[in-house]
Amino acid sequence: MRKILFLVLLALPALLAYSVYASSQQAYQDYVFQGDLYRKAYSEFTIAKNEYEKFKSLASETIALDKTKQMLTTRDSYVRSYLLLLVEKLVENPGLTSSVRNTSVSLLTAEGSFLEKHSALVSAVGSISETVTVSGQFESRYEPLVGIVEQTRTTLMLGSLNSLALSYDSTVAMAQNLITTYRESLPPTKRATIDRWLLEIQNKRGLYEQKIDIITRKNKELAESDAYEIQRQSVEIGEEVAAARQFLLDGASFLKELVAALKYEN
Amino acid sequence: MDQNVPEEQSALIEPIQETPPVPKKSEVPKIVIISSLVLLAVTIIAIGVVSWSQSQREIAQPTPTPVPPTPTPVRILSKVATESAFMQFEESTASLSALMSGYTIIDSTLSLPNVQSSPLDFGKP
Incomplete structure (x- = not known):
């Protein structure tokens, strides 16, 4: 069941x-x-x-x-x-x-x-002149709109990263519980290695969190930026997002190694 | 026969006899024949030397003895591996890896639409 x-x-x-x-x-x-x-x-x-x-x-x-x-x-x-x-x-x-x-x-x-x-x-x-005036209303609103759109896109990326981080955290928590419960049954030589690996996995999560802080800060700044600055900041945010994801990927790869280390005696 | 030629003189004149054709000697100069022979000899010696050296090399190289396949180390399952908590952890790790590799973080379909955002500029009618 x-x-x-x-x-x-x-x-x-x-x-x-x-x-x-x-x-x-x-x-x-x-x-x-x-x-x-x-x-x-x-x-x-x-x-x-x-x-x-x-x-x-x-x-x-x-x-x-x-x-x-x-x-x-x-x-x-x-x-x-x-x-x-x-x-x-x-x-x-x-x-x-x-x-x-x-x-x-x-x-x-x-x-x-x-x-x-x-x-x-x-x-x-x-009239034609009225179309110019009415179009101007859209044009004056366009730059702030770009700022809002870029902020939303960053928010979406943060949400996607957070979703991955939640899965990551639950898997790490499982590993921690497992190691705590069955610590005594592990070969003594392996305990230190596994502890060290678990620390590395947690460190990756810490590095990910640092990147998230940077992205969040930059995203807030977007609201007060002009069109050029919005574009520049968006590129930087994209790079930070990729780096944050990479930290989680590295951690997930370490978790797979941890599985193999726990699975076998030798 | 000339009626005026005396008999002793007519005896001296021999009838002209046709000489048989002398067989022509070979026109290939000796030097060509000699050089051909020398070349042939050199070729034979070269082939001999090459085949000898090859056979020596074969003797020098011992035939590789078939290496027995290295046995893959038998991995012994730990006690933890049989626990259901471990199995859950293993499955969770596998699903996390799958999720990570297939997850789209930066959605390229969400890029801002390209619209005219500058004034219409109709000129002066």
Whole structure:
């Protein structure tokens, strides 16, 4: 009975991962579709704008106005679908605490509401000069939006790392209990080695934690940065994330060695 | 015969006889024949030397004796290995390794969409 329960617990992350994949896929498909619509609308807008600037006729102005409005609307929808995808990913991320998740979701939802209202404004526009003004509202909001998006992406990575760290911790705890319980039955020559290895495994976790602190600090700084700084910080965060993951991978590899050392007498 | 030639003189004149054709001597110069022979001799000696040295080498190299396969050390299971706690730890470690290798931390599909974020710039109508 216990074994069945253990197997179910083991299979649970896989089932969760599958459902996560399924829901995210739907949001991702919508995002891709909106992207196609935007690129088509943007291409038509460019042609209409050139025609209008060339001929300056009433007909070309009407077409340009129509295509500009279409482009602005699809741009709002495209960015909104992206924000919804991020929300979906946040909701499904198993390594995030509810407070962290809620903070990020509320920020994204606020941006989504702005885009929804902006779309309504675009549809009410009646002249080329008004499209320039309305588009300016989006443009002024874009830089802070990039900051929020990068923060969310980092939050998602932190959640994924945390999920791995939780599995790592539970496995290390098992190893510690095992060694404590069966310490006397281990060959004396092996005890010191195993203690040392366990220390190495715990050290990797410590190094991982240091990286997480750096990532968290850098992520907070993103909110106050300009576009250039956001891009630079994001690259650095990516490197720190990779390093943090590597520490867990090293520790997992050490754990496998520990298994082999405990399994055999010689 | 000339009626005026005296009899003693006519006796001196011999009828012209056809000489048989002398067989032609070989036109290959001696030097070529000699050098060919020398070359042949050198080749034979060289082949002999090479085959001799090879046989010497073979004698020098002892035929490798087949190495008996090294027996894989028999690993003795520890007492701990039979405990269910150990089995759980082993399974947990294996699933952790699988999780680590297949887990996507940096999701490339989540990169920011590329949209026009600069002013529309319609020029002056």
